[in-house]
C-alpha cells in the first residue's frame with residue numbers, strides 16, 4: 001500500500017469529522033453539520049487530546065456508546081464565553097438608537113438567542129429598567145445548552161467578575177451603580193430576581209428548531225460566528241420570520257447582515273454595532 005502523504009491524512013480526517021457529525025445527529029439529534037469547520041476542528045482535537053484518543057474514529061465510538069462522554073463533547077462545542085455589558089459601546093448605541101423606538105410600543109417581546117449563562121439578559125434587563133421599559137417587556141432567553149440555561153435562571157455570578165462588569169456598565173451609560181442590582185454572598189453575587197420576573201429561559205436549537213413566537217427585538221451576539229454560511233442563512237431566515245414588521249435585530253460587533261441574502265430586507269440602525277430594523281411587510 002502506498003504511504004500516505006500529509007494531504008491524504010487531512011482528507012481522511014475531514015471524512016472522519018463528517019461521519020462523526022452525522023453520527024451525533026442521528027444518535028442524539030444535535031446538528032453540528034453546518035458549524036464552522038475551523039471551530040469544529042479546534043474543539044474536536046481538544047477533546048481527542050483530553051481523552052488520550054488517537055483518531056476521530058475512536059472518538060466517534062466513545063461518543064456513540066457513552067452518553068456522559070457525549071455530554072462533555074457537547075460542552076466543548078458550545079462556547080459559553082460571555083460578559084455583562086459585553087462590548088459596552090453596543091449598549092450605548094442601543095440606549096441611544098433603539099430605546100426611542102421601543103418606547104413607542106405598549107408591549108415589547110424580546111428574544112435573546114444563544115443567551116449562554118445569562119449575562120447579556122441581565123444586562124439588557126438592567127438597561128430596560130433604567131429606561132422605564134422593563135415592565136412592558138416579555139423576554140425569551142434561549143440556548144441549546146441546558147447547563148448554561150440552569151445557571152442563567154439562578155442569576156448567580158462570580159464576585160471577582162464584578163469589577164470588569166461594573167466598568168462595562170458605566171461605559172455602556174449605566175445610570176447608577178451595578179452593585180445596586182445584586183447582593184454579594186460567599187464569593188458570589190446574586191442578581192435581583194425582579195429583573196428576570198418576565199424572562200422565560202428555554203431550550204431552543206437554532207440549527208434545528210423553528211419560530212416559537214413573534215418578537216419585536218432579537219439579540220443574537222457572538223453566536224453566528226460559530227456557524228458556516230448555510231447555517232447563518234438558516235438562522236437569519238428564522239429571525240426574519242420571527243420578527244414583527246419593523247422589528248429590530250441586534251447582531252453585535254462581530255457578525256453582520258452584509259453579503260447575506262437577507263441584507264436587502266433590513267435597514268441599518270447602527271453600522272458598527274450591527275443593529276438593523278426589518279423593513280415593513282417583508283415575508284421571506
Ligand SMILES: C[S@@+](CC[C@H](N)C(=O)[O-])C[C@H]1O[C@@H](n2cnc3c(N)ncnc32)[C@H](O)[C@@H]1O
Nearest residue numbers: 078079082114116143144145205206207221222
Ligand atoms: C459565545 S456565547 C454568546 C453569549 C452571549 N450572546 C454573548 O454575546 O455574550 C454563544 C452561545 O451560543 C450557544 N449556541 C451555540 N450553538 C447554538 C445553537 N445551535 N442553538 C442555540 N444556541 C447555540 C452556545 O451554547 C453559547 O451559549
